[in-house]
Amino acid sequence: MAESPHVVNVTEADFEQVVIAGSSQRPVLVDFWADWCAPCRQLMPILAKLADELGGAFLLAKVDTEAEQSLAAAFGIRSLPTVQLFKDGRPVDQFMGALPEGQIREFLSRHIESATDQRIAAATEHMTRGELDAAASLLAEVRAEAPDDNRLFPAEVRLALARGDYDAAADMLEHTPLELANDPAVAQLRGQLAFAAAAAEAPDPAACEARLAADPKDSAARYGLAAQQVLAGDYQAALDNLLTLMRHDRGYGDDAARKGIVMIFDLLGDDPLVTTYRAKLSRLLY
Template structure:
């Protein structure tokens, strides 16, 4: 048993109090282990070191799965060690097997509050109140104080996009470490930058529609219309316009139709509308 004040054993009798309730105030990492498990013994000091390093911002609760079989079964533990992170009374992340400290720390950083997160909350409040300049100043201060908190970068990019400063937002997103390239939020924001750039300085949506109706072969205006529709939440209308661009001229503006559809797919994520439109795009390409 560790002598750290941030590491403790839990049982089914006190799990609700020491894990579920405590995780409302501070993240609790629950280590399901057993005496016979060699990897568990290898992982234990790594978790202890992390608990001490975070100095009370993280607690580590240990569950002997041989003794607390019902608790292990309740949380779907099938192999040891299994480690689950509780925040707000629920599991928000987990891993199995021995992991290097760097990988575990990366997982934790997504959930452990930082001082710069308080500035993020203040910035969100200011933005909601309409004081965008104050919000931007708070986010830039947070980035300066804590350059490793890339959640600040995402908030700042999002606000810059909403203010029409897409070039600065894209530059900031492109400057993130390579490991964030496949992050869903980063890809979503980059897709928004692309669409915003396509309809920059465009007239209102109704005027764009009227222009395209009057001049169907004006693909530059149709491209603006497609982007404007998607940014307005009219996804099907926008994607239909991109498909029409592909039908009329696949190579227009460096394959703007295909690029616009891919950006729309990023924004929609797992939405059921993606599959049929992806199929239509594929058919036009082949």
């Protein structure tokens, strides 16, 4: 096997430095093996290939259990091969046996950020700073390299929303990849699009509030204000306005208030507001 900077042999003497301390800098995948173990010999080249392919996203540390029996005993190794993943100085996951490459990739993906993931994250960070051209350039590079990688899809929709290109975002969501149809991130994007489009059509918040002061049953003003509150991150105020709209005008916009509340729940995920307002919604409905 060709030497690689991402694959090392470790012993009891350097395990602390290479694996325990080293896993604070990047994940370390420890392969407990033995020369007599045929599955170990099948597995090792796959692990080395992935270490090189991911360009140092993790370090592969090989432990010969025949020579390092005390290490094997310390980590409870009872069958070979056993592969443990260390992060921040401790083992966080493991698998046993010579798994197929696809299953090993899935195992690694739970813990190790790929170059593609890093660039998507960087593009998202550019969006939060309003650097939309930089975000678009990064996403275009990744799409050119991996045209079928659906991890790009949510970021591309977010970019369209950030640009105010709601028609493009709507078209993309209309053609959501099948495997992402039930993805919570896509549900959030649908909500963001609906609120962004509604906010764009509404007067500014001060004007909406003035209209509501004159007529508390102005449904369009209340929904427009709620949409703008969502975009500003004032979810509680938006939920209160949508509940009020439900009480006064349930039919407005084809049940837009109830649908809007559900979309905010999607946006908030596990936020405690969801539990509180789900109960309020249930009381109003039933």
